Amino acid sequence: MEMPKIDAAIVARKPAIIAALQEVLPDDAVIFDEAEVRAYECDALTAYRCPPLVAVLPRTTAEVSDVLRICHQMGVPVVPRGAGTSLAGGALPTGDCVILGVARMHDVLETDYPNRFIRVQSGRTNLSVTGAVESDGFFYAPDPSSQLACAIAGNIAMNSGGAHCLKYGVTTNNLLGVTLVQMDGTVLEIGGAHLDAAGLDLLGVICGSEGQLGVVTEAVLRILPKPEGARPVLMGFDSNEVAGECVSDIIKAGILPVAIEFMDRPCIEATEAFAKAGYPKCEALLIVEVEGSKPEIDEQLALIIEIAKRHNPIELREAADEDQAKRIWLGRKSAFGAMGSINDYMCLDGTIPVSSLPFVLRRIGEMSKEYGLDVANVFHAGDGNMHPLILFDANKPGDLELCEAFGADVLKLCVEVGGCLTGEHGVGIEKRDLMKVQFAPADMEAQLWVKDVFDPKWLLNPAKVFPLDITASRRAV
Amino acid sequence: MRPANELELAEAIRDAAGPLRVVGGGTRSIGPAPVGEVLETSGLSGISLYEPGALTIVAAAGTPLAQVEAELARGGQRLPFEVPDLRGLLQREGVSTIGGVVAANASGPRRIQAGACRDSLIGVRFVDGVGTVIKNGGRVMKNVTGYDLVKLIAGSHGCLGVLSEVAFKVLPRPEVEATLIRDALDPAAAVQAMSQALGSPFEVTGAAYLGGQVRLRIEGMAGSVAYRTAALAKLLGAGWQAVDAATSAALWLEIRDVQAFAGKPGQVWRISVKPSDMVQVLAGLAGAQTLCDWGGGLIWARVEEPVDVRGVIAPLGGHASLIRAEAGFAQVPAFQPEAPAIAALTAGLRAKFDPKGTLNRSLMG
Numbered sequence: 001m002e003m004p005k006i007d008a009a010i011v012a013r014k015p016a017i018i019a020a021l022q023e024v025l026p027d028d029a030v031i032f033d034e035a036e037v038r039a040y041e042c043d044a045l046t047a048y049r050c051p052p053l054v055a056v057l058p059r060t061t062a063e064v065s066d067v068l069r070i071c072h073q074m075g076v077p078v079v080p081r082g083a084g085t086s087l088a089g090g091a092l093p094t095g096d097c098v099i100l101g102v103a104r105m106h107d108v109l110e111t112d113y114p115n116r117f118i119r120v121q122s123g124r125t126n127l128s129v130t131g132a133v134e135s136d137g138f139f140y141a142p143d144p145s146s147q148l149a150c151a152i153a154g155n156i157a158m159n160s161g162g163a164h165c166l167k168y169g170v171t172t173n174n175l176l177g178v179t180l181v182q183m184d185g186t187v188l189e190i191g192g193a194h195l196d197a198a199g200l201d202l203l204g205v206i207c208g209s210e211g212q213l214g215v216v217t218e219a220v221l222r223i224l225p226k227p228e229g230a231r232p233v234l235m236g237f238d239s240n241e242v243a244g245e246c247v248s249d250i251i252k253a254g255i256l257p258v259a260i261e262f263m264d265r266p267c268i269e270a271t272e273a274f275a276k277a278g279y280p281k282c283e284a285l286l287i288v289e290v291e292g293s294k295p296e297i298d299e300q301l302a303l304i305i306e307i308a309k310r311h312n313p314i315e316l317r318e319a320a321d322e323d324q325a326k327r328i329w330l331g332r333k334s335a336f337g338a339m340g341s342i343n344d345y346m347c348l349d350g351t352i353p354v355s356s357l358p359f360v361l362r363r364i365g366e367m368s369k370e371y372g373l374d375v376a377n378v379f380h381a382g383d384g385n386m387h388p389l390i391l392f393d394a395n396k397p398g399d400l401e402l403c404e405a406f407g408a409d410v411l412k413l414c415v416e417v418g419g420c421l422t423g424e425h426g427v428g429i430e431k432r433d434l435m436k437v438q439f440a441p442a443d444m445e446a447q448l449w450v451k452d453v454f455d456p457k458w459l460l461n462p463a464k465v466f467p468l469d470i471t472a473s474r475r476a477v
Numbered sequence: 478m479r480p481a482n483e484l485e486l487a488e489a490i491r492d493a494a495g496p497l498r499v500v501g502g503g504t505r506s507i508g509p510a511p512v513g514e515v516l517e518t519s520g521l522s523g524i525s526l527y528e529p530g531a532l533t534i535v536a537a538a539g540t541p542l543a544q545v546e547a548e549l550a551r552g553g554q555r556l557p558f559e560v561p562d563l564r565g566l567l568q569r570e571g572v573s574t575i576g577g578v579v580a581a582n583a584s585g586p587r588r589i590q591a592g593a594c595r596d597s598l599i600g601v602r603f604v605d606g607v608g609t610v611i612k613n614g615g616r617v618m619k620n621v622t623g624y625d626l627v628k629l630i631a632g633s634h635g636c637l638g639v640l641s642e643v644a645f646k647v648l649p650r651p652e653v654e655a656t657l658i659r660d661a662l663d664p665a666a667a668v669q670a671m672s673q674a675l676g677s678p679f680e681v682t683g684a685a686y687l688g689g690q691v692r693l694r695i696e697g698m699a700g701s702v703a704y705r706t707a708a709l710a711k712l713l714g715a716g717w718q719a720v721d722a723a724t725s726a727a728l729w730l731e732i733r734d735v736q737a738f739a740g741k742p743g744q745v746w747r748i749s750v751k752p753s754d755m756v757q758v759l760a761g762l763a764g765a766q767t768l769c770d771w772g773g774g775l776i777w778a779r780v781e782e783p784v785d786v787r788g789v790i791a792p793l794g795g796h797a798s799l800i801r802a803e804a805g806f807a808q809v810p811a812f813q814p815e816a817p818a819i820a821a822l823t824a825g826l827r828a829k830f831d832p833k834g835t836l837n838r839s840l841m842g
Contacts, residue, residue, distance in 0.1 A: 114672040115751050137678075159621045170619065172628065173596045186818050193751035195774055196582065196593055197632060198796030198813035199841055200823050204595060204628020208621050225678045248530030254553050254649035254698075293708070296701040351617040354531040384531070385619040423619035431622070438622055439612075446611045447624040449829035453822060465623065 001048055001429050004463050004475065006095040010076055014053055017076055017098070021056055024066035029104070031055040040081065040099045044146070045089040045430055047400055052079065052093035057104045061179055061187060061217040064100065068215065069185030071098055077459050078183070080211035082154025083125065085146040087347055088428025090158060090210050094463060100215060102153045108132045109218065117176055117193050118223050122153035122216045126160075129221060138223040141168035144424065145336065156216050159208030161424035166382035167258040167291075168224070170424065172207040177220035180206060180213070183455045192220055205450055210426055211461045213454035227291035230258065232328045233301055235308045236282035236315035240264060241358040243284035246311045247381045248354060250288065253307055255300055260382035261287040261332050264361060267339075267376035267389070268331070274338030277331035280315035286381065287332055335378045336389070343391040346403050350414030351423035354384045363413055364388055371406040373399075385423035386414070412437050427465045435467055444470060479517040483602065483610060483641040489516060490639065491608025496838045499635035501539065501577025504562075504569050506634070507800050508811030511837040518576050521641055524548055526616065532647050533616050535600070538576025538640035545575050549647055557648040558594045559585030559729075565739035567801055576640040582632030585733040586683040586694070589675065589771045591648065595631035600644035603630055603637075606831025611638065618646040629826070635837045637830040651696035655706045656683070656725035657717045660690045664756045667691045670713060671772040672752060677712055679705040685732045686755075686769040692728055732770055735777050741766070743781040744803045750774060750795035761789035783807060787814075812841050 010017075014032070021030045031037055032054045042049040053076075058064045071078050081091040081101045093099050102123035110119040113136060120129060126147040129140040143162035144150055150160070156178065161170040168174070177191030191203045206213055237243040247260055263271070263285045272279050279285060286308075290300040301318060308316055319325035339345045352360050361377060368375045368390075379386040388410055392403035411421045411431065415438050421431045435444060444466060451458065451474075458474045478497075480486040490497065496513030500506070521539040528534075529552035536545055542560060549555050560583050564570065577583075579601070584593040591597075600614035613626035630637060662670065664686070671684040674693045683694030695705045710717045720728065731737065738745055750758055755773030766779040778786065783806055786797045796813035815823060823841070827834075 112751075113676055114668075114753050116672075116676060138676075159625065161619055161621075165619065169592060169596060170621075172625065173592050182818075188818050188822075189816075190819070192794050194749045194795040195588065195771060196584070196595075196749055198749075198798075199815050199819070200637070200826060201582070201595060201628045201632050202819065202822060204631070205625055207628075208625045225676050228678050251532060251649075252529045252553070254652070256649055292701060293704055295704050296698075299698055299700045351619045353528065353533070353617060355528055380619070383619045384617050418615065419617050420615055420620045420622040422622050423617070424621055426621050427623065435623065442609050443612050444623070446605065446613070446626060446830070450624055450626070450629070450826065453825035453829060 002468060003050065003094055004468060010096040011053060013074065017074060018054060020070045020074065021054065021067060024070065025056060025058060025063055029057045029059070031057070040093060040101070043084040043086040043089060043091040045087055045092065045428065047394070048089055048092055048429065050093050050095055052097050052099040053095060055099040055101060057101045059104045061181060064181045064215055064217050065185045065187050067098070067100055068181055068183055072184045072457065072459060075457070075459070077462055079461050080153065080157070080215045082123065082151030082157065083149050085150040086154060086158065086426065086428055088422070088426045088430040090154070090426050090428040090464060092429055102151060102217065105217060112193065113138065115193055116223055117220050119218060119220045120152060122156065122219055123151050126150050126152060126155055133223050134226065137226050139226050140221055140223055141174050142171045152219050152221070153216055156207050156219060157209065157211045158424070158426035161385065163259045163261060163380060166260065166380070167256055172204060174222045175203065175207055175219060176222055178203060178206060178216045179218035181215045181217055183214070183457065183460050210428065210465050212451055212465060213460070228293040229297060230289055230291045231297045231301065231319050232287050232289040232325055233304060233319070234315065234317040234328045235286045235288070235313045236280040237284045237311060237313055238282060240284045240361045242311050243286055244354070244357040246286065246308055249307050250304055251382065253303060255290070255303060257288045257304070257382065258291045259287070259289045260380070262377070262379050262381035263332065263335065264377040266374060267335055267378045270342060270376055271331040271335050271338040274341055275331050275334040277327055279331050282314050287328055332378065339376055339389045339391065344394040345389045345391050346407055348386065348388045348390070348407050348410055349422045349425040350411045350419055351383070351385045352414050352417050352419035354381065356417040356419070357381070357384070360386070360413060360417060364410055367406060367409055371402060373403055373406055384419065408434055429464055432465060433467050448474065478514060479520045481520040483521065483604070486518070486521060486639060486641055487604045487608045487610050490604050490606065490835065493835055497835050499639050499837050501574035501580065502571040504564050504571045504573040505567070505577060505581045505583055507798060508840055511839045513838065516639065518639060519572070519574060527552065529554055532618065533644065534647055535616055535642065535644040536575050537642055538574060540575045542573040542575050542578055550650065553650050554647045555650045556645060557587060557591035557597050559587040559733055561585045561733045563734065566735050566745065575643055579631050579640055579643050580633065580635050586685060586729055586770050589684065589774070590680065590682045595628050597645045597647070598627050598631050598643060599646050601627050601630050601640060602642040603640045605638045606833055606835045610641070614644065616644045634840050636827055636841050639836065652698050653702050653722050654694060654696040654725050655702050655722065656720050656728055657693045657706060657710055658690055658720060659717045662689055662691050664759045668753055668755050668773045673713060674709060675772045677709060679709045681709070683729055683732070684772040686773065687732070687737065692732070694725060694729060732768065735768055737768055738766065738777065738779045741779060742803065743779045744799060744806055745801035746778045746780070746786045746797050747800045748776040748778060748786065748790060748795065748797040750776065750790055750793055754793045754795065757793060758789055762786070
């Protein structure tokens with residue numbers, strides 16, 4: 001993966017940069033020792049690594065503002081970092097950058113149940129937002145699978161989703177306001193506890209901008225009352241097509257399950273060997289979960305099961321109690337771990353129109369044979385967000401490149417059928433060079449305008465999202 | 478000008494000699510009409526894709542809202558955000574277009590539960606101020622590829638570009654609805670009841686307050702609605718009465734379209750605040766006719782004497798739009814003035830998307 005050439009002039013000024021940062025931050029918040037900065041050399045896309053020049057760990061919005069102002073004045077690129085769980089390389093440093101980590105900013109600032117919001121510092125982890133309110137019967141809805149570790153800052157940067165977003169939406173639908181620090185140090189309050197923007201919806205474009213428009217230090221998040229209960233049903237089918245039709249029929253029947261998860265045979269077999277959840281041997285497996293009180297769940301599941309039966313399932317298993325519900329989810333939740341125990345894997349994230357599901361799965365199967373790499377599919381079927389997991393051996397020369405080429409072909413296929421490159425992980429560096437597949441030059445140019453306005457010197461996370469050749473002239477200024 | 482397709486729309490903008498006033502159906506625009514030649518989008522019409530199994534619909538921007546809603550109803554679905562019809566309030570005629578709905582981010586009572594128009598919008602095509610066609614988003618509901626210009630365009634009132642096509646995530650139309658009402662509540666008690674309801678697990682899809690009456694709506698499958706209505710009534714205590722589905726629908730049309738203000742004189746304001754701030758806002762607007770939605774977070778106010786509405790909400794946060802101006806009142810901006818740093822970003826974006834200041838030049842601050 002190509003990254004911009006390291007700016008030797010910036011590296012040469014390292015002592016001056018450190019001194020300036022130490023003037024505004026406590027000593028323990030400025031990390032520059034070559035061994036220590038290695039902790040920030042990559043995120044969860046571990047195939048790519050580069051230690052930053054310096055890492056800073058501010059504790060307040062004022063400190064973030066100071067850091068950015070100094071870097072802006074000195075012309076130093078800044079790469080913001082949440083918890084470093086990006087699968088797309090969103091927090092990958094360059095050798096001439098300052099990593100700005102928000103990990104020390106994790107306080108709850110305000111909890112307001114009558115108005116149903118929580119205000120937190122952005123370094124707080126996703127799950128601990130829910131943790132702060134669940135004893136009072138509330139939760140924060142977006143639930144990316146890294147939710148134990150990932151930070152709200154990164155969730156906002158990538159507009160993260162999760163398994164339950166068919167019903168509750170993704171981050172952008174649950175974000176009410178942010179405190180945003182611009183690259184020149186200006187602190188903005190955008191949105192808040194009220195709904196919708198007074199003027200242009202800046203909050204809407206900040207969310208999902210991959211840390212390129214500003215650094216979010218605080219967020220106002222919508223919290224929701226917890227449903228009375230939830231219950232999954234597991235169904236096995238003997239073809240992907242039939243499972244896909246079943247998903248479509250459930251949705252057309254007017255039911256909105258909170259989650260519809262899909263696993264194909266390779267994924268079922270791998271997770272079964274790993275987690276022993278007792279899944280049936282079949283081509284395609286669906287987990288459909290609905291929420292509500294017991295009678296409501298009964299009403300919805302009766303209809304779902306009636307629809308499923310029309311598609312001749314080879315297995316239909318409704319959770320009778322909490323323990324059985326856990327077992328149904330066990331395999332799905334350990335899918336990534338199961339694949340990881342077999343080999344290295346790359347997790348793709350393209351979205352497709354639900355109607356294209358059977359075609360796309362068939363094509364991925366054919367490509368798997370052509371490339372000679374195994375692939376397992378697990379994904380959010382209700383919204384068409386696929387997660388093909390391609391297995392490869394990082395120690396085998398050329399295998400990573402082969403895997404990346406396979407992945408690129410799958411993502412191109414997603415775009416061809418009317419979908420997109422990434423449904424919830426973000427572009428980062430991983431899909432940066434594929435952006436031209438999805439966007440015409442004018443489509444991309446309009447996005448660059450937004451960056452021009454928020455960060456005219458192109459110093460914030462500059463080597464991400466857009467192909468380097470189209471941003472070169474802007475980054476050079 | 479009334480282009481018949483996207484290509485003609487792009488040419489019209491590219492060749493424009495001066496400013497343009499962009500008009501969908503002309504049913505929900507606010508503020509003094511922008512100067513310039515009228516550019517109508519109603520010629521761009523038609524639903525190009527509707528897949529009920531994927532909860533997706535795509536339509537040309539000039540397609541009548543009613544056509545989109547009718548097509549969705551045939552599939553047992555609907556736009557989630559309950560589009561208001563403000564023709565009565567604004568004394569307008571004309572046919573609301575789906576592009577106009579997006580340009581105004583028009584969202585009704587269900588916004589509190591299902592999100593605003595911008596939350597359901599998943600893709601746009603639009604023409605910028607120099608005639609370039611730009612697309613963003615698409616037809617899939619989970620998409621984080623590149624910046625989300627879809628949200629930026631929603632609610633931009635034609636100032637960043639003229640929409641040519643819009644795509645939505647839609648939702649199933651519920652089997653039934655019911656509403657719980659209770660009369661003679663003061664604002665503090667009303668907010669308290671609405672907050673309690675919205676903080677319950679019973680999925681309230683409307684929470685409004687007018688004339689002392691609180692209305693709480695529940696929608697869904699028949700058995701579920703019966704259960705939740707009873708459970709919510711029990712939670713709230715004595716004094717709540719359930720009304721049937723037909724009555725419920727009529728009650729929410731009143732709220733959605735602000736029917737109580739139609740045909741009456743004065744300025745009309747639309748105020749968005751933190752729900753519990755409703756109490757202070759109503760106290761500050763004594764003498765105004767008010768209607769509160771979104772659990773208290775949205776306040777419609779009709780005033781016959783000049784009132785400094787923005788002064789009332791200034792200490793609270795939030796924003797106020799002047800939806801209907803009235804002769805005899807001092808001129809005030811229709812859109813809430815922005816803080817300088819925000820205004821600079823807005824101006825910067827407008828200069829990029831519309832460098833010649835062609836589109837709805839005088840709108841939005």
